[in-house]
Amino acid sequence: GAVVSQHPSWVICKSGTSVKIECRSLDFQATTMFWYRQFPKQSLMLMATSNEGSKATYEQGVEKDKFLINHASLTLSTLTVTSAHPEDSSFYICSAPRLGTSSYNEQFFGPGTRLTVL
Amino acid sequence: GQQVMQIPQYQHVQEGEDFTTYCNSSTTLSNIQWYKQRPGGHPVFLIQLVKSGEVKKQKRLTFQFGEAKKNSSLHITATQTTDVGTYFCAGRGGATNKLIFGTGTLLAVQP
Numbered sequence: 001g002a003v004v005s006q007h008p009s010w011v012i013c014k015s016g017t018s019v020k021i022e023c024r025s026l027d028f029q030a031t032t033m034f035w036y037r038q039f040p041k042q043s044l045m046l047m048a049t050s051n052e053g054s055k056a057t058y059e060q061g062v063e064k065d066k067f068l069i070n071h072a073s074l075t076l077s078t079l080t081v082t083s084a085h086p087e088d089s090s091f092y093i094c095s096a097p098r099l100g101t102s103s104y105n106e107q108f109f110g111p112g113t114r115l116t117v118l
Numbered sequence: 119g120q121q122v123m124q125i126p127q128y129q130h131v132q133e134g135e136d137f138t139t140y141c142n143s144s145t146t147l148s149n150i151q152w153y154k155q156r157p158g159g160h161p162v163f164l165i166q167l168v169k170s171g172e173v174k175k176q177k178r179l180t181f182q183f184g185e186a187k188k189n190s191s192l193h194i195t196a197t198q199t200t201d202v203g204t205y206f207c208a209g210r211g212g213a214t215n216k217l218i219f220g221t222g223t224l225l226a227v228q229p
Contacts, residue, residue: 034216043206044161044219060119093160095217106151106163107217 002028002098006110013084014118021079021113023050023094029074030096034107035067038091050077050094084117091115120145120211122220130226137197139223141190141207148210150183150190151217156203164192197227 003026013019023033031052036044048069049057056069068080077096081088091114095107121144131137141150149168153161165174167183167190174181180193190207204224208217 036219041224043222046216046218049216095161106166109153109160109162112160 002026002096002108004094004096004108004110006092006094006113008113009111010114010116012116012118015085016083018080018082019084019115021081021092021094021115023077023079023096023110025075025096025098025108028096028098030077030098031074033071033077033094033096035069035077035079036093036095038093038112040091044093047079050079052077081115084115086117089115089117120209120218122207122209122218124205124207124220124223126223127221128224128226130228131197133199133227133229134196137194137201137225139192139205139207139225141192141209141220143188143209143211143218145188145211147187150187150207150209152181152190152192153206153208153219154203155206155222159203161206194225197225199227199229201225202227 005024007022033050035047037047038044046059047062050069050071052071052074058064066082071077091112093112095109097107124141151166152164155161165181170187171185172183178195182191204222206222207220
């Protein structure tokens with residue numbers, strides 16, 4: 001199957017700092033990537049859709065100025081949590097559908113990034 | 119907005135027993151996918167259902183998509199300890215390519 005990587009796998013930061021998370025599709029191109037957030041023992045909540053070469057689409061209730069998304073190439077999307085606070089501590093997961101297959105295809109998930117804000 | 123609910127939230131079974139999780143969407147879905155997430159891991163794709171009434175099998179797992187394309191189920195026959203994890207359904211509605219995940223069912227299997 002296709003591979004999606006995320007970096008870092010975990011990060012601990014102080015309140016008020018910014019954290020950048022990278023999501024890469026290693027063996028396929030992805031014009032679209034999705035960013036999810038998962039709190040302990042809860043489901044995945046879609047935060048935003050990252051579109052290569054254009055602005056991201058944010059879900060209702062997600063602050064676009066706080067969660068900056070950049071999709072600079074067909075294999076890389078980044079999520080920057082700006083001025084992080086303890087309530088931003090969560091498991092952040094990206095996913096990408098593989099370009100070229102039908103629109104109704106499986107999504108390949110990255111291994112996730114566990115963010116802890118002190 | 120679109121909501122996808124799953125029941126039960128948690129199920130504890132003895133190894134060898136069967137298990138079923140049910141998924142219900144507030145809106146009609148164009149397709150539905152099922153994922154498994156092991157503790158500490160990320161979701162792994164299991165299957166996709168597209169057609170109304172579709173039934174697919176993968177070894178001990180049976181997936182079904184409802185006639186109205188608003189509900190789905192996953193049935194595991196004779197559970198094993200390796201089946202432990204959280205099972206999520208995820209549906210797509212309309213032309214969008216984004217998935218809305220269900221609330222998940224955590225399966226615990228006692229040897």
